[in-house]
Amino acid sequence: MTATVAIKTETFLPYMRDVAKCEQSLQELNLMWRVIEASAKMNCPLEAKTILPTMAATRNGFSRLERELVSSLVEEKVRNVLAEIGTKAQYVIDIVVRNLFERTADVGFLATDRELCNFVAGIHDSADAARYRLREYRNKYTVYDEIILLDTEGNVLVQIDPATPLEHSADPLIAQTLQSDTYVETFRATDLRPAKDRALIYSRRMHHPHTGAVIGVLCLCFHFEEEMCGIFSAHRDPDARANMLLLDGDNRVIASADGLWIPPGTVVPVNRDGHARLMMFCGREYLVRTFASEGYQGYPGPVGWQGQVMIPVEVAFSGIVSDVLSTLSPELAEGLLAHAHSFCPPLYDIMTAAKTIQRIVWNGQVMTAGQRGEMMKLKTILDQISETGNRSNELFAQSIHDLYQTVLASSMRDAEFTAGLLVDLLDRNLYERSDDCRWWALTPELRAALAQTQIDAASSAKLTDILTYINGLYTVYTRIFVYDRNGRIIASTGDDSAALLGSSIDAETLAQVTSLRTRQQYHVSKFEPSTLYGERDTYIYHAAIRDLQHDDSVVGGIGIVFDSTPEFFNMLRSGLAGKAKTKAFYVDRSGRIISGTDDTRPVGSLLDIDPALLQIANGEHASRVTEHDGQYAIVACSVSNGYREFKVSDGYKEDVIAVVFQSFGAVSLNGAQTGGSTYLLESDPTASDGMEYATFFSDHNLFAIAAANVMEAVPYSDVLPTSMGSRPEQIGVLGLQRDDAHKEFIWVFDLGQLMRGSKSAVTSSSQVMIVNHGQHTIGLLVDELHAVPQFNQAQIIHTPFAMQGESMLVTQVIKANQGQLLIQAIEVERLFGYLIDGSIPMPPAPELVPNAEQTGDSQLLAA
Structure with a gap:
């Protein structure tokens, strides 16, 4: 509950x-947004008019975030x-x-x-x-x-x-x-x-x-x-x-x-x-x-x-809290973080806010690229936004790290505790089975009957009645049977008991039972298919039956067939207690499944799990963040340590490992986002007349497009999907608000698919860049925005290009950070030329149905 x-x-x-620290950071950020917005209105109202609405919306968003985020974190x-x-x-x-x-x-x-x-x-x-x-x-x-x-x-x-x-x-x-x-x-x-x-x-x-x-x-x-x-x-x-x-x-x-x-x-x-x-x-x-x-x-x-x-x-x-994040690969950490909206909504809100700041700064820098005079005032404002955003992002990053850490560590503790509970339930249950077989072996009627050289049908029927009474009280067994010193079954419960009479147990089991020296000893079969359990896997517990007069003389044995299929499953199900997106298994040291709540993995199959987790010591537990069945998941294991004397001092050893998988979401197809902080650009104080580029990430690579051709970037969530596109690169349309209060609808293309031929995975960092060339405007889906730097001509070199693949659009490479970082520059003319005059012509832009805005229902028609 x-x-x-x-x-x-x-x-x-x-x-x-x-x-409380996060709340303080949000309040400081909100105050800085108010100061910057006021400064823009006073110093460059005309130049800043295109970003002022966005700034106001962002400030209002942060005011709401300040109120709701802290409450969500507390909850x-x-x-x-x-x-x-x-x-x-x-x-x-x-x-x-x-x-x-x-x-x-x-x-x-x-x-x-x-x-x-x-x-x-x-x-x-x-x-x-x-x-x-x-x-x-x-x-x-x-x-x-x-x-x-x-x-x-x-x-x-x-x-x-x-x-x-x-x-x-x-x-x-x-x-x-x-x-x-x-x-x-x-x-x-x-x-x-x-x-x-x-x-x-x-x-x-x-x-x-x-x-x-x-x-x-x-x-x-x-x-x-x-x-x-x-x-x-x-x-x-x-x-x-x-x-x-x-x-x-x-x-x-x-x-x-x-x-x-x-x-x-x-x-x-x-x-x-x-x-x-x-x-x-x-x-x-x-x-x-x-x-x-x-x-x-x-x-x-x-x-x-x-x-x-x-x-x-x-x-x-x-x-x-242990530092879980430091143990994860960047791909795994970023991929799991992409599902923050599902497993931790407050964390997702923080991430979204940080992306909003980055996009505002990036858009402002694109808009002022190449501008001089009064527009330099706006550049100063943007620098303030960027500087404040960077400081705030550091605080955000720490808050994200701490909250992410808390959520993961708590989930891992809970998964470990659940695994420990599951294996404890198993040990406690099987302890009772070891008790039962040894006690029932002391039944005088069984001992007296097996001491006889000949056991007639009447004696067999009497023993079956005794076993049936016992089995009626202990329903966790599908069968209880008795066999003589030669291993021949002389009495058994079960609907098919008559067919079993006269058959024999295997020689290895008989040898183990007849070699038991004391009444405290017992033998358990391996967990494997048995004819006594309908060829399904189970444990069978055996104890030696001794002569009433000569206690050191073994005259036969008793076997109890544990109903493992429903009993183990019920233990797993009750231990999970309805936990969502969670599966559990019992496995042996080799990873072979003893029982599980996943119907796709039958008993006897091998569970795909880190071999190191199968080697942890008895009574210990461990957890990891991993990928399982195409999902980011926490896997936790706990190894049996026995209960009372069972598996502790009674000589029986059979390690069972409880495994719990808790899923958080599908594995990202494009793996981790590269992240702007990984590719920091060193500024060149001597550069004055260079060319400005809008840089961004696609498919883990850093690309650039001349800033003069870039209008702005918008979140991918603004894209409207449509079935009117005639080529796979077309992924939807985007409405751009114009000064005349009308919307212009443009096509949005998947840049990753244009360049490499495979669809890009959409994440919380995905953005759509609005790119213009001549009379044409399109949107390009990219993985993440980066910066709007300036490069001089000496840093730009031409590269040979082929007629297909990425090089079809990339004709130049920019040497940044003194040549230590190479940025691929996409030639806008080639991009639009391919879309317009390529083997598949660029489709005409969609148009608004007349008066559609007045109806409040924007509809699109193919031109």
Whole structure:
């Protein structure tokens, strides 16, 4: 959810030093525009009349920009912080609910364990055997710190935590559980866990294995404090500027990443609607995001629980930002910047304003080229505009750099966090799979049956019933199967189970399973296609089944087929949480896709990604700006680091990398814009009677046209597209306002296509130069304006030219900067001669329909 209430600029501006600096720069620029405009009106009103309207429009534009840009920058930063803390707040509650969902399945299964039911029913009275079995369970499912069996009167029959010995409990949850036909979830203080202020307990009633009578209660005590500590330490911001919290339905803190800052039991303000407002807590103002859980597979989570992140406003906008831009190639940086209008509108406004200043100065210099006398006053005005514009552009450039940096760095942090969340979801989920296969391998009925030399159809059917019951509780598996010491499958779930009976698992897997030495060990197949999963790729978890009488004797094994296709996809989709223009993948170290949200890249194919990102260390993350599928994008990776003992100390190693791509826009066809600052011209103080040229960029090259033939430049957005053109170079028409208040429409040609035969890509820097020769006027699309310098005759040299390509129009080269920079000069006569008398004659200019202006609808007719 994004903020929906208008953000008050004055509330947040004092905490944003960079935006305040930008505001000051805009105010100074606005003042200078007023001074220059007034000076032009007083000193050369006639000479400046052609640019005064443009100057006034620009000044008015900057007045608006001063008001709106700062507000937009503030909104961008506030929403950015709210989005970042919101992602983490949602993660806190979602990961807790996903974890607790597994507990609801565990208590339901363990409460029907035949060995435990026999003990509670009094069929056997070995408390030591029951305690041993419970500890075996705890050894697999290490998220529990206590497991208790009680009779119907609350008497404790057996427990596994020796630190808090119990004899009896009077907790109401016992009566509630005895009356319920499902699990009971309890979180509060209880005499079942006397050493804790509160405990999270999942309880379920137990039944007599023969009569079905209710005989007692099983309590699984979740190690809540340890789990929350793990979540906070892994996903809190490294600088600890914000606090992550878990709240109950009364907005009271259940768990805190920093208990000294905001201790458990404290009531805090919440922000469930995501509005951008400051919230007071203990005399300090905070930005806050709060999320409740949407549930997981039908489990809603504990009633009222919420995830929340709070960050003090005075530090919310002052995080350390790495210099992302310095790591990008100029082509990549400029190309990404061309999409500023989509991913950061305020940045685009600044860029547009800077281009406007450049065009005003360039137009004024073109207009005064070759002029003397009173026009020299206008030159002075233009010099003031240029000088002020240059100073302002330096401030703009820094503002652009800082804002661009902030947007990219924030997006990269968010992508890295999302990738970390995705790989954490995977590790946590697969941890449960490793627990399940090892626990189910201890099922007495399976162990007894496999110890027999012959397994008849009745025994096979009985084992299938057991597996079917288990599979019904744990729906993340498409199949659970059991095989004997020779690898022959003797029981299986699934619609095609009958066809599998009698077939064998592969020899390599059988060898791995039979070599497992302890009950804590397990084996996982490679992620590859399997006949047990319809020839699709998946993981299959195996554990050895041991003889009941001789624990060191392996009599077979159990395999559980993880339903990887929907489960992995759902993890990726939930982790992305609806992020626009974002795709995610799980890949292995070779880049082979395990799962993805991109339908064009199937499981098993290779993901095109920087190989260095596939080599980052376990638990680490990284992000880059790159090109992906023809888009400028951020790519972020995070490598699995295990969960609890899974992939950490249990001997299993299978690195999975979560990859997130966030796209910003299509890759520019013509790459980076060259930029005038890259080609600064050195002035020659001795030059006095030289010729003035209008210089500009096209296709990354610097060109020149005699300034006497150039009227002005206008933004490409003024061009009207039309289908009347008969040649590919014609890209539209342009209306020029004349002194008689009528518009003259001229053709606009793509200079790049004229010279090299391929269409030019239009960017935010694209301009149309109005060029005149004799009775003809045309517009030329160019990539960017440069300057209007003066060169003496000695700097201009003729060059041989061919009959096609660029040299067809370029007959001279200008040696600038003492010969270190060569500028190609386009001969206007040849340009117009080609358009008029070439093999394809230049079309006549379009005309206005008579009285069209009076109708307010300018229509064009082909002459």
